[in-house]
Amino acid sequence: MTSLSDLTRLKPAGGKRSSKREHIVNVFLSQEGHLSADDLVDRIRNEDSRISRATVYRTLQWMVEAGIARKVDFGEGRFRFEHSYRQPRHFHLICKTCHRSFEFLSSDIEALVEEVASARSFAATQSVVQIYGTCEECRTGRSTNLADGHTDLLFARDALRIAIATERSGLEFYSRAARLTRDARGKKVFEDLAEEEKEHLGTLEARYNELLQRDPQLESRPTFLFFKGAANGLFAEGADRLARGVNDQQALLIGIRCERGSHRFFKKYGDRFEDSEGKQIFLEFADEERQHLELLIREYRALVKRQGRARRPGRTGSPTRAAR
Amino acid sequence: MTSLSDLTRLKPAGGKRSSKREHIVNVFLSQEGHLSADDLVDRIRNEDSRISRATVYRTLQWMVEAGIARKVDFGEGRFRFEHSYRQPRHFHLICKTCHRSFEFLSSDIEALVEEVASARSFAATQSVVQIYGTCEECRTGRSTNLADGHTDLLFARDALRIAIATERSGLEFYSRAARLTRDARGKKVFEDLAEEEKEHLGTLEARYNELLQRDPQLESRPTFLFFKGAANGLFAEGADRLARGVNDQQALLIGIRCERGSHRFFKKYGDRFEDSEGKQIFLEFADEERQHLELLIREYRALVKRQGRARRPGRTGSPTRAAR
DNA sequence: CTAGGTGCAAATAATTTGCAGAGGC
DNA sequence: GCCTCTGCAAATTATTTGCACCTAG
Numbered sequence: 001m002t003s004l005s006d007l008t009r010l011k012p013a014g015g016k017r018s019s020k021r022e023h024i025v026n027v028f029l030s031q032e033g034h035l036s037a038d039d040l041v042d043r044i045r046n047e048d049s050r051i052s053r054a055t056v057y058r059t060l061q062w063m064v065e066a067g068i069a070r071k072v073d074f075g076e077g078r079f080r081f082e083h084s085y086r087q088p089r090h091f092h093l094i095c096k097t098c099h100r101s102f103e104f105l106s107s108d109i110e111a112l113v114e115e116v117a118s119a120r121s122f123a124a125t126q127s128v129v130q131i132y133g134t135c136e137e138c139r140t141g142r143s144t145n146l147a148d149g150h151t152d153l154l155f156a157r158d159a160l161r162i163a164i165a166t167e168r169s170g171l172e173f174y175s176r177a178a179r180l181t182r183d184a185r186g187k188k189v190f191e192d193l194a195e196e197e198k199e200h201l202g203t204l205e206a207r208y209n210e211l212l213q214r215d216p217q218l219e220s221r222p223t224f225l226f227f228k229g230a231a232n233g234l235f236a237e238g239a240d241r242l243a244r245g246v247n248d249q250q251a252l253l254i255g256i257r258c259e260r261g262s263h264r265f266f267k268k269y270g271d272r273f274e275d276s277e278g279k280q281i282f283l284e285f286a287d288e289e290r291q292h293l294e295l296l297i298r299e300y301r302a303l304v305k306r307q308g309r310a311r312r313p314g315r316t317g318s319p320t321r322a323a324r
Numbered sequence: 325m326t327s328l329s330d331l332t333r334l335k336p337a338g339g340k341r342s343s344k345r346e347h348i349v350n351v352f353l354s355q356e357g358h359l360s361a362d363d364l365v366d367r368i369r370n371e372d373s374r375i376s377r378a379t380v381y382r383t384l385q386w387m388v389e390a391g392i393a394r395k396v397d398f399g400e401g402r403f404r405f406e407h408s409y410r411q412p413r414h415f416h417l418i419c420k421t422c423h424r425s426f427e428f429l430s431s432d433i434e435a436l437v438e439e440v441a442s443a444r445s446f447a448a449t450q451s452v453v454q455i456y457g458t459c460e461e462c463r464t465g466r467s468t469n470l471a472d473g474h475t476d477l478l479f480a481r482d483a484l485r486i487a488i489a490t491e492r493s494g495l496e497f498y499s500r501a502a503r504l505t506r507d508a509r510g511k512k513v514f515e516d517l518a519e520e521e522k523e524h525l526g527t528l529e530a531r532y533n534e535l536l537q538r539d540p541q542l543e544s545r546p547t548f549l550f551f552k553g554a555a556n557g558l559f560a561e562g563a564d565r566l567a568r569g570v571n572d573q574q575a576l577l578i579g580i581r582c583e584r585g586s587h588r589f590f591k592k593y594g595d596r597f598e599d600s601e602g603k604q605i606f607l608e609f610a611d612e613e614r615q616h617l618e619l620l621i622r623e624y625r626a627l628v629k630r631q632g633r634a635r636r637p638g639r640t641g642s643p644t645r646a647a648r
Numbered sequence: 649c650t651a652g653g654t655g656c657a658a659a660t661a662a663t664t665t666g667c668a669g670a671g672g673c
Numbered sequence: 674g675c676c677t678c679t680g681c682a683a684a685t686t687a688t689t690t691g692c693a694c695c696t697a698g
Contacts, residue, residue, distance in 0.1 A: 019653070019696075037687080052655045057688065059653095075397045075452075077663085078687055093446050102444065109436045116428055116550055117455050121468075122417050124457035128399075131441050133448035144445075226440055343671070343678070361663080376680045381663060383678095401688085402662055 091129035155278030158225035173235035185248035263289035415453035479602030482549035497559035509572035587613035
């Protein structure tokens, strides 16, 4: 339901005036799914006013330029248009039976596509991934809640889920580390880290719940963002060292590594997406990890100043480089 | 140059007669790249005869049904057609400057696409992956041998390269194993395995060279088949056990595991592709691995019958299950 | 007043179709 | 002779354009 007035006010900036263009934009934005130019004309004629097909085509073109709409080609011999403003660019599943289309995003596919392009020294500007076939509903008859809600919400939901999973795995890791560590100060460091993760986790979960408020069915909607190996392995780093005993400096170094991994991961993926709420979540999360990271680094430096450089056991590579 | 007469004789079966349809098909097959219906009409009119546009459209449609041509949509507002007979289905890089398109195949992307479809319980029948941008030639001015040769040849080349790489890594593994193994009979087993790999490697290389004969530039053409993790890790299995000493039975078990891994790998990927020379290569390779595997299993059984079950060192899981 | 927005009808462009004649078996 | 293929011209579909008119700043 993304407040239309907002959108219309935010975007129409493009260079030109508006009048019934306003109206076309409104009708477009109030419709879900992928409309063809003709669909739009119909909807508008139903609503009320009498608008020429040519105007709709011209406005559609302008909307694409203005970043409100995106032109998509499902191979039907005509184009369709989808919302673009703060909707992440995505891929499509296209049902040949009911002619509906469903959206998804796969960072993994995106990464591979980039790899291919670069292997061929091809400067890619855009990529299209479309899966044609038959949707569940058309095969089984049952209705399946697959209807795409607003992509932006789904994206935000999945970004948060990933962030939460990451945070959870961090919490688990630090808790286990605290349990395993004998050195009292090392243990304390891990306990503090765990505490911070727990707090942060709370924030994320609150935000997730807030998101659910906006759309009661949000949680049951199918995965939008396919993202392999999120949260996996980010916190494995240094785990083996725990058994060998870890003091406070070393515990901090481990924490620093984990947080840095996490920060980089979310920064990288946040950067990759188009402007949208989900992107914000990734970047905010990356930023929080960065802040946390910096705090840990300061703490580590203070500790080193106070105690001198680590006194065994287990080398941790060059601590200087690690803390840089 | 895939012998045209062959193709025309092999395929035109479709249900109907032929006459100047024959001619259209020939012209189509003799052209490389992606032609639009109009392109085809032009080429034919240049060649000689006077053929109606409608006939070309009708024939094109028939060719698609007959599996000679594939209809592709590069978002230009008209369709293009590419060879399909024994050409693997593939994806495209599309240059927006020179309007040429380049083909590639990525098993990794295909796998991810399948995953997404299955996560959404979508019955996928076809998928489209297109990367739009600017090709190297258009950016740098230099000509770059990127022109797509026949995809089928490229596919065969890359399939062979992967098979060869796998075989090499197998050879290396068995040689190292032979070097490390003290037990005389275990050593002998690995030496034999290495010998067999070497022989097989020779066959593959001969075939590769034969392929190169067919197109002098073949080797310098860019990668067509993107395929991660081929040859990686297939032979790592059991490597750690080597250090602990391995007898002939255990050596055979390790060999069995490696060959089985290799067989499965190539079978799986061979099955995934469309009819084409590359597919054949994958499947033949899989089959050879299977034969080799069966041989090893027979050998293992004979050994067990002769010696009784393994007498240490190092458990190898349940040998019975392993040999099944 | 003037740049751009709008409507209508005509133009394009790719592709399809109806129909009468042509050709192969 | 029957059935399918062909050619040609007309139809269809999605989209664009020319031109006269209208409207907001």
